[in-house]
Amino acid sequence: QSAADSFRRAGLSHILALSGMHLSLFSGITAKISHKTGKKAEFIFQFAAIVLFVWFAGLSPSLFRALLCSSITIFCSMLRIKSLKPLDILSASFLIHCVIFPADAFKTAFLLSYGALLGILLFSEFFTRILIRTVPPSCASAIGASTGAQSLTAPVSIKCFGTFAPVGIISTAVISPLITFFIFSGLFSLIISFAFPFFAPAAAFFMNLVYTVIIKSVRLFACAPAFSF
Template sequence: MPRTLMIAGALCFGLAMSAGVLRYQAQQGSMAQQISTMQQKSTAQAALLEGGLHLEAIEGVLVGDTQVTSKENRRFDVSVQAAEFGAPGIKVRCEWKRAVFLKRPAFSLALITGAGERMLAGTTIRAERLKGGDFVWVDERDLKVSGTLPLLARLRAAIAARFASALFAVAGRAGPLTQALLLGVKDELDTEFKGLFQSAGCAHMLALSGQHLSIICTLAALAAKRVLHREKLARRASFVFAWLFVWLAGPGPSLLRAVFMLTAAEVGRMLDRPQSSFALLSLASLMLALFDPSSITSLSSIYSFAAMAGLVLFAGRFDYALRPYMPARISQAFAASCAAVCGTAPVSILVFGTFVPAGILAATIAAPVMLVFMWLGLGAGLIGVFLPIVASVSAPLLGTLQDVLLAILSFGAWLPALQTGTGMVDRALFCAGIVSIWVLIYAVPMLQWKKSRAQMQRMRLILPSISPWGGLSL
């Protein structure tokens, strides 16, 4: 009965959280869409205003660093604190005093502009002459910065700029890739290079996630052990350093998922209540829903959680199936790639209608190269802040590793991808095939166990039983 009640309570809590997230996202819809809905419902008011009100300008604060889109535009995620509407002969300005006083957004709005200068989170901006459509567009000339950055934002900008300049100095021509992998800034990365990651099925390797965070935590733990000489304190220091890295790089969904899992694991260890990997993933989803409910249903967040769920559920099974045919280290790497692809394949099929099986092979080969690249780039960047001469050694090495990675991605992109069609029925059938692979991965060990058990039972019937004193009893 307690187990049944716990499961029922967890289900109700999950449904309530999901309803709250959807409610919040509905409330955070763009004001332009709300005005459009109002005009459709009130034809008299629309006729009175000769076309109705339209959004002309907004004022607000950036909730995150600006990002370059796939079409080389720049996206601004703004927490709006004031908005101006206009119609022929009418100007209306709305200010949310509570939002300005408490620094809470009235609503969120995504702006798209040309590829201008990068702006950091916390910047106060004013956007004028907005143009609607599938998204809200603003010209670079009509985007103005007002006020100054808060103290923490200025400190973060100074540290990030100093570290980025050190990375470019020690990495040479591999500087854009080093900055993308260690700071999450892809502005300088070549569009063709980013396209290779996507075509090879390795786009997830560019997103800051648990792999990048584990490297940072490992380095911090090694340094802390040298200073503190206590494992527990070193672990706590690496935990604090992980949060500092998230603050420096920016809280993206993948990185937040990783640091929330690390937080839940550390808290469980402190309370002497260690949790399973799947429990940690579930707790991370709850924390992300509370911390950033607008991003929990984003595509990057879904990909991150799906990949991690695939690793938790299937990595061990794939490793068990592959271990007899290849060395242990290769088996583990290949099993991790297969498990991650199994987790993300339904998302890719249902959203884009494509499946890139080459990503399994390309990610398996590229993962160790990427790991060495990040370790070398991070170490050289930290040392290069104080000893710039390290660039004479690190730049050629990082350039060579980038060429190797480029060759691997080119080979993965050369392999064909599977197109599942545009119809949802075709995509659903393809997803059913992926699910059948999951079932097979779980079914094969069970069938082998049942077969061995049946053989043991037959042997007990045929062979004489062994007596407790070591002899044979007929």
């Protein structure tokens, strides 16, 4: 089966979509590079970076949601507004999104994007408190967040796709860190290869190794049974 199909069967389709994770990584890298320019300039560089990223990647509902949430967070930090909570930011993003692109509210990507983040904000702490009694805190936090996301996206998946993969609760907690490591490793390898061309073959070998580990892990999770409706 194809890699995309394996991701879907493992409950990991959301990882293939450009969304908050990718935008946060790009924004974080920009912040690290520009932190010596002063807070105001750092905020401006961050905002410019995420807008540029979205301009190149395209305005998918999930990516536009991430853009709105990031923009609101950056401007609140710039204005030193600390009273807004993550749920307030998501709610403001939802309202602005519906005003600018009302047709998006009927798209599956829109529902999954907002549903996943809302589930994490509302339920991840609850599930983490339950899990922390039996698993290490770091694992409990990751699985709790994944369970929170699945709690609101599962009904959408069942309605739109007719399937639900419970293994996504565990696979997301395992594969997401690997994807993050893969992205950061790719950026680091790219920079090093430009500076020292002789390093390129070693970098390519390492990236292929990490990619192989991710794909094999995804295919392992894809073997778990899913429910069809």
